[in-house]
Amino acid sequence: MSQEICILPFFGQGHLLPCFQLCNHLTSTNFHVTLLISSTLATSIPSSLHQHPLFQVTLIPSQPPPPSPEHHHDELTKGLQNIFSNYPRPTRPVCAIVDVMMSWSNNVFKKFEIPTVAFFTSGACSAAMELAAWKAQPLDLKYGEICFLPGLPYDMALTYSDLKQHLHDPPPPPPPQHGIPPPPHECGPSMMGPPKLGGQPPWLDEIQETIALMINTCDDLEHPFINYIANHVKKPVCGVGPLLPGQYWKSSGSIIHDRDFRSNRLSNITEEEVIQWLDLKPRSSVLYVSFGTEVSPTMEEYTELAQAMESCEQPFIWVVQTGKGRPSPPRLRGEPGLGIPKAEGYFPHGLDKRVGNRGLIIRGWAPQLLILSHTSTGGFLSHCGWNSTIEAIGRGIPLLAWPIRGDQYHNAKLVVSRLRVGYMVSNDLSEKVAKDEIVMGIERLMGDEEMKKTAEVLSAKFRSGFPRSSLAALDAFKDFIKQRFV
Structure with missing residues (x-):
């Protein structure tokens, strides 16, 4: 009889x-997986x-998140x-991945x-950099x-600019307090606490009583970042990703249709x-611009x-995205307004006709995924959220990094300084990013043939399917659980 694991996701x-x-991969290793999820997300x-015989869902009765996070937390806790x-089964799960x-x-x-296993949906670099910065106090x-x-690798050394940009990070959600879950965001572990480098990573306390980490x-x-974390926490750390749709791994060299799974x-x-x-555009000529949903x-x-896109x-x-466009930091609020209602957010009205x-x-x-897998796409101006970053890397698309907050800064540094498949949109993200910087960054990115070759070489590691190292990590995790709960 297969062992049962519960998984509790964020919103x-x-x-x-x-x-x-992750549920898919665990069922394929013969675990019985029970997804514990709010009824609002069913x-x-x-x-x-739903079709997999080793998968089942247990809904936690709940209402849509109310204004009071305390109430929503109490509801989920009781559930x-x-x-x-x-x-309903004679034995409880051998562990919960949380x-x-x-x-x-x-x-609970x-x-x-x-026993619990901590699950990081962001990458290892961001967590390792937070941990190392806390130790070094730079x-x-x-x-x-x-x-x-x-x-950590020398090419990840912190600079004055790294510290300065974090000082102007948009404020994160309030850090979790006892009885209060943070609001839903697409973010990395650094969003669980203050954005400034040098403080103890909040996740460090949260994983103290876990038996392992999954990233x-x-x-x-x-x-090197997976190893760094494992050496510090002294417990198994498994790199089990990138956790992308199965179609992503089966469609190397062809277009992915997002509608099949999103x-x-x-x-x-x-x-x-x-x-x-896209079919009407030359190979590798299109710049894709997106900052995600959050x-x-x-x-x-x-x-x-908008001015940069018009002039290049x-x-x-x-x-x-509807409703997007952060309020300016105080140093910019004296500038003339744009005449755009805040509720509506930003939209480049008239740009489509001009270009x-x-x-x-x-x-x-x-x-x-369709856009990134099309041969006409040659670059990605991105906030460097982890999902967007790995989707681009796997398709050999260089990035023009414009991180906004939290782990995005570390992801951008990984892309630019270590993997060398991208450039920063600006040398000083603590100041307003200007049109000329954007234009220069686009021209530099799209014209760098050596970087495109580097991106292609890196993406080749993804062409054989889901990474062998991650399959091995899942097997090792299975052995770890069996040995612990034999």
Whole structure:
């Protein structure tokens, strides 16, 4: 009889999607997987998962998140306690894999003597950099100085600029307090606490009583960072990703259709229209611009970006999410307003007519994997959220990094300084990013043939399917569980 594992995901799409893929991989290693999920998220579970005989869902009764996080937490806590108090099977799960953003639930699992495994949906680099910066305390760096982080690669040394940009990070959600889960965000572990480098990573306390860590990454991308974390926490750390849809690994050299596994999204354009537009563009000529669903530049920076897209000659696809456009930091609020209602967010009105067929502006959801897998796409201006970063790397697309907050800074540094498949959009992200910087960055990125070759070589590691190192890590995890609970 197969052993049972429970999985408790966080709410945001950037957490749910990797979690669903983890369920797939664990069932393939003959674990019986029970997904514990809020009843409000039941419709988001892929139908393919429901069809697997070793997978099942247990819904935690809950209402849509109310204004009071305390109330929602209490609701979920009571729901979990009721589930395990009346568990329908003779034995309880051998462990629970818990998203680090849901660590408030550890007390419930402890009450029912179910060991927990911490699950990071972001990469290992961001967690390792936070940990190393806390150890090194490089808070007094001056202009031109760097701080090497013992145990990490030299090319990840912190600079004065690294510290400065974190000082102007948009404020994160409040750190988790006892009884209060953080609000849903697509973010990495650093969003669980203050954004400034040098403080103890909040996740470090959260994983103290866990038996292992799982991270959405692989050895080919982040081997030194996985090892660094494992050496510090003194428990198994498994790189089990990238946790991308199965179609991603089966479609090397061909277009991926997002609609096959990411449906019911609102957009002003169909996949067929996107393909038709891309088919008319030269190979590797299109710049894809997207900041994901959770973060965005300021209103002023959006205007600079629109002017840059108009003035450069590059074909582009720009995804504009409804309601996006952060308020400017205090130092910019004296500048003239843009006349855009805050509730509506930013949209580059009139840009489509001025650029004609050179640009394609998508409002709402975009088929990102389709765009990144099309041969006409040659670059990606991105916030460097972890999912977007690994999707681009796996398809050999260089990045123009424009991180906004949290782990995105570390992901961008990984891309630019270590993997060398991208450039930063600006040398000083603590200041407003200007049109000329964006234009220069686009020209540099799209014209760098050596970088394109480097990106192609790196993506070749993904062409054989799901990474062998991650399959080995899943097998090692299975052996670890069997030995522990034999």
